[in-house]
Amino acid sequence: MSASAARAVIWPAAGLAIWGGHFGAIYAIHALACERGMEGGTLLGMPWVVAMVAGATILALLGLALIFVLARPGGEITEGGEAEPRFTLWFGAAACVVAGFAILFQAAPAMVLPACW
Structure with a gap:
C-alpha cells in the first residue's frame, strides 16, 4: 500500500x-x-546567461515530457486488487502541461533581461 x-x-x-x-x-x-562578473561572457556563441537558461529550460521541458508520457493511465493492479485511480495520472499529466507553460513564461524574461542591473 505504501508504494x-x-x-x-x-x-x-x-x-x-x-x-x-x-x-x-x-x-x-x-x-x-x-x-x-560573468554576465558579459559567451558560451556557444551566445551570452553565457542566455545559453545556461536555455539549457536549463530544455532539460526541464524534456523532464516534463518524460513524466507526461509515463503518466498516461495504465491498467496496473495495486496491492488492494483495484486499478489505480485515473485521476492521479490525469492530474500528473495536467500538472506537466501547466508546468511546461510556466517554465516557458519564466524563461523568456530571464533570457531577455540583463543579469545585473
Missing part, C-alpha cells in the same frame, strides 16, 4: 517539482553571473 500511496503523491507533484527546480536554476544562474 501506491507514494505513487499517488509523486505523479502529481513531479511536474511541479521540475518547475520549481527550473525556477531555482534560473535565479542561481543570474546570481552567479552577477556575483562573478
Whole structure:
C-alpha cells in the first residue's frame, strides 16, 4: 500500500517539482553571473546567461515530457486488487502541461533581461 500511496503523491507533484527546480536554476544562474562578473561572457556563441537558461529550460521541458508520457493511465493492479485511480495520472499529466507553460513564461524574461542591473 505504501508504494501506491507514494505513487499517488509523486505523479502529481513531479511536474511541479521540475518547475520549481527550473525556477531555482534560473535565479542561481543570474546570481552567479552577477556575483562573478560573468554576465558579459559567451558560451556557444551566445551570452553565457542566455545559453545556461536555455539549457536549463530544455532539460526541464524534456523532464516534463518524460513524466507526461509515463503518466498516461495504465491498467496496473495495486496491492488492494483495484486499478489505480485515473485521476492521479490525469492530474500528473495536467500538472506537466501547466508546468511546461510556466517554465516557458519564466524563461523568456530571464533570457531577455540583463543579469545585473
